[in-house]
Amino acid sequence: MKYRNIGFILFISLSCLLIYLILLFSLQARLHRTPIQSEIDPQQPMIAITFDDGPNASYTLPLLDLLYKEQVPATFFVVGEAISGNENILREMAASGHEIEIHSFSHPDLTTLAPQQIREELWKTEERLQTILPDYHARYFRPPYGKYNQQVQQTIPLPLVLWTLDSGDWDHPQASSIYDQVIQQVQNQDILIFHDDNPETIKTLKKLIPELKKEGFQFVTISSFLEHASSASVLLIK
Numbered sequence: 001m002k003y004r005n006i007g008f009i010l011f012i013s014l015s016c017l018l019i020y021l022i023l024l025f026s027l028q029a030r031l032h033r034t035p036i037q038s039e040i041d042p043q044q045p046m047i048a049i050t051f052d053d054g055p056n057a058s059y060t061l062p063l064l065d066l067l068y069k070e071q072v073p074a075t076f077f078v079v080g081e082a083i084s085g086n087e088n089i090l091r092e093m094a095a096s097g098h099e100i101e102i103h104s105f106s107h108p109d110l111t112t113l114a115p116q117q118i119r120e121e122l123w124k125t126e127e128r129l130q131t132i133l134p135d136y137h138a139r140y141f142r143p144p145y146g147k148y149n150q151q152v153q154q155t156i157p158l159p160l161v162l163w164t165l166d167s168g169d170w171d172h173p174q175a176s177s178i179y180d181q182v183i184q185q186v187q188n189q190d191i192l193i194f195h196d197d198n199p200e201t202i203k204t205l206k207k208l209i210p211e212l213k214k215e216g217f218q219f220v221t222i223s224s225f226l227e228h229a230s231s232a233s234v235l236l237i238k
């Protein structure tokens with residue numbers, strides 16, 4: 001009986017060690033990915049896929065897996081208060097070659113805030129990003145709900161980036177509706193907005209990305225888009 005107990009304890013301990021090693025190995029593999037490479041041909045159609053409101057503990061990781069499998073670079077406009085507990089997700093985004101930009105700290109309507117509060121929404125998020133990715137500097141800002149006024153523009157020192165095609169996923173329709181909404185309207189040099197806190201968004205992209213590839217679209221991050229797209233100036237508010 002005694003020996004059987006020791007054997008059982010040994011078995012449990014070894015199983016725990018094995019699970020720990022597998023998790024550690026998989027985390028290291030995620031954090032040391034070769035960045036997604038994208039050669040841009042400015043003569044060919046291009047679109048920028050962007051995600052707002054993350055990082056999300058449940059959905060951003062499967063989304064990153066999908067983007068990596070498809071070798072599609074994207075831009076994540078993150079919310080500062082969502083970062084805590086999701087630090088490795090941000091490290092993986094950066095390691096995979098995605099762009100991380102700022103979407104405020106607590107997702108308020110910035111047009112209702114005083115300049116000091118608006119500044120805080122930016123620097124508190126910058127501070128969190130800096131702690132996790134000391135060499136990374138966010139270059140763009142997307143105001144929550146796309147709402148801004150002259151005071152917001154003057155207070156945020158980064159260019160504001162909105163979108164040209166709304167997937168409508170914020171309203172939580174089924175994946176098939178999101179897919180139809182995008183595929184029927186998408187055009188060359190669109191900036192698409194999605195949200196990485198929605199499982200239907202991942203389902204949509206599983207079908208949408210291969211279809212957009214078939215139609216000849218290249219996928220670019222916001223910086224790359226602003227560098228190559230001829231319509232870029234109308235999308236950059238500064």
Ligand SMILES: [Zn+2]
Pocket residue numbers: 052053103107144145
């Ligand atoms: Zn948002």
